[in-house]
Amino acid sequence: SAVHLPVTPSNICKARRLYIDFKDVGWQDWIIAPPGYMANYCHGECPFPLSESLNGTNHAILQTLVHSLDPQGTPQPGCAPIRLSPISMLYYDNNDNVVLRHYQDMVVDECGCR
C-alpha cells in the first residue's frame, strides 16, 4: 500500500490571496478604476482520499487513487479554478476616450481538483 504522506492543512488545494496593484506595474496613469483588484490563485495538494471539500471530479478521485498506488507513474490531480468572476476596468485610450471594459474570468472565487 502506498505510504500516505501526512498532508498539512496549508498544503491542501484552495484559493490563495493575490492582489494585483496596477501601480506596481506603473499603469495608474491610464487606468482610472479600479486601482487594483483581488485576482487570487489556486494552489495545493489533491491527496488521496479526495475529500468532498476539494470539489474533485470522479476522474480526479480515480487519479488520486492511482497516484497513491503508483506515485512515480501517475501524478496527483491539479488544483485549478472552478469558479471565476469578471471585473470591469475604466481607462483612457490613446485618443483620450474613456473606455469601460468588462473582462470575464479575472477573479478566482473557488478552486478544485481536476
Added chain:
Amino acid sequence: AEDRNTRERLFLSSLGLSERPQPAGSHRRPVPSELWRMFRRSESIQARDSDPCTVSEYGVRGNIIRHVQDQGRLVSGWSSSCQACLVKQLFFNVSVLQPVELLSLAQLEIRLHWKPLRPAGFLRGPRAVSMSLSKVIRATLRGADPQANRRLLLSRSIRPQLEPTAIAMDLTPLADIWRKPGHNYGLVVELSPPLSVDPDELTPFLPGNAFPLEEAWTLPLIEASLVVVSLNPHQCHSRQRR
C-alpha cells in the same frame, strides 16, 4: 527591461490592448457619469453573476463601452445661404475599435448648452431654433457647395431652455461604415435662428462675441459624444462553453 516589456505586452494583449495607452497630457477628460454608474454597478456582488458580455443599460451584447469624443470643429458662416447659422462638424474616430471587435451599438449624444443673457428673456417664451443633423457622404471640394455632400438625418425645432437640450440618435449602421478606411466624413450639425428674427441683429454665439441685448437667446454651445458598444469575441466565451 526587455523581459519586463515582454511581460507587459503579454498582459496587455490578454486585456485586448495592443500597447499601453498613453493618454495625452495632464488634462484628464472627466469620466461621463453614465460610465461611472455602469462601473459601480459592475462592481456590485450581484453583477458578478451576471453576464459581463451583455450591456444591460443598452440591451446589447458587448463587453467594451467607449465614450468616443467629438473631434470636429466649429464652422460659422459656412453655408452661403445662412451667414448667421451655427455650423458644427462632428467627427468620431471609430478606428479606435480593433478589427476583431463586433460593433453592437453607436449612439450619438448631443447636448446643447444654452446661455441665457437675461433669465427674463426665457420668460418671454423664446422662439424656437431649428436644428438639422446631416451625414457627410464625401469630402467637400474647395469651392463646392457643402450642402451637396450631405444627407439629412434629423431635423428638429428646439426651444432654448436653462438646462442643456439632450438629443440621442442610434447611428450604428453609419458607424459601421465609418470603420472602413476612407469612409468617415463625419456629421454636420446646423443651428439656424428663428425666421422672424432679422439675421443682421444676430451674432452666432461664438466665444468672445457679444450678442444683441434685446435678444435674450443665443446659439448654444454644442457638445457631442458617440457611445460605442462592441464585443471582443476572444474575450466573451458563449456561456454554454463555460
